[in-house]
Amino acid sequence: MACYRCAKTEKTEIDGRKYCFDCGVDIALVLLRDAGIHDHTIQTLAMVCSKQPVPTEHHYSATDIGNELGLSAQKIGRLANKHKLKTRKFGEWRLTTALYSAKQVESFYYNDQGKAQIELLVKHEKTKTTAISR
Template sequence: MTGFNLSNSFGSVTEKTIDSQELLSLVNQARTSCDEKAVRNNVFIERIKDELDGETYKIFVGQKNGAEIEVAEMTIKQAIRVAARESKAVRRALVDKLEAMQQAHIEKNKSGSGLVEYRLAKAEQLKAQALEKNIASARDLMNMFPRLGDAANQVIVATLVNPLLGVEVVPLPAIEEHYHTAGEVGAMIGVSSQKIGRVANANNLKTDKHGKFFLDKSRHSDKQVEAFRYNAEGIKALKHLIHGVDVA
């Protein structure tokens, strides 16, 4: 993930403009957090030209990795319009940042000081760093617990990413059916949770047909563990195996 450039953002707010390289960095930062592909500079420049057709803005030649590239300089208001072309999830995160930059400029003009915009820019920098760290943590958790289903992985990402962005970029999965712990199933059937686990393991019931693995806290420590929870089919199979009858 591209880091938030504090010095560049500070300068662009002061001048009431932002150049396309700074804006592209913000766009790709937001796209990465939403699992979308980064945009190349030449594609982004064409998008800017199309959006701002007939308006006043600057185009000049810049340098990137030793090569010459086109760079556009525009107002924050124009940048927000360019940002509006992104997907809904990316647009929310991106427009909030641009509006914060615009508000910082307004506050500076009121106070005659750059302290407010500096603090806002610093906060954005820290937020970007925390977001990068949380995304890495989510990947580590999913690699550590490979049996977790898509819904459980989605919860992990949503829990770590959404609070930092302040919007529901990654929605929580809809609950399609109820899942019960071994203890809850044991209480229904009249046996211990340990017996539920033994019967399930002996008969290979821990499959998608009978339930799902979830991330849970260990009963004996603060460690996170994979815990299987049973759906209606799983409970029905356990009742049959333990009591020898089918119970609806």
């Protein structure tokens, strides 16, 4: 049988229709986007599926940064949300496994620039708090 979309040789079946590998991947990517998965995560999945190396620099989780600064990961996340730091400039979204379940979740990982920005904001907040308490 031929692929339902492009008439190439079929390899996989989705919703009862037979597709070639390329069309199957295209459909899967559309479904992921429709499910609200971030584009960067989808691009990374596509690279993994095509066995391409995924380029990345060193990144830090909110937990890593929080441990260094003596703060909780939740505090780091709230600070990043408040200052709109969860962008490609400051890091990337990754699919991870939730801490206390097997559920897949998207987590933001900060690059060196994002980590430095958070450190600066924490230092600024501590300075503000010290000035108020005097």
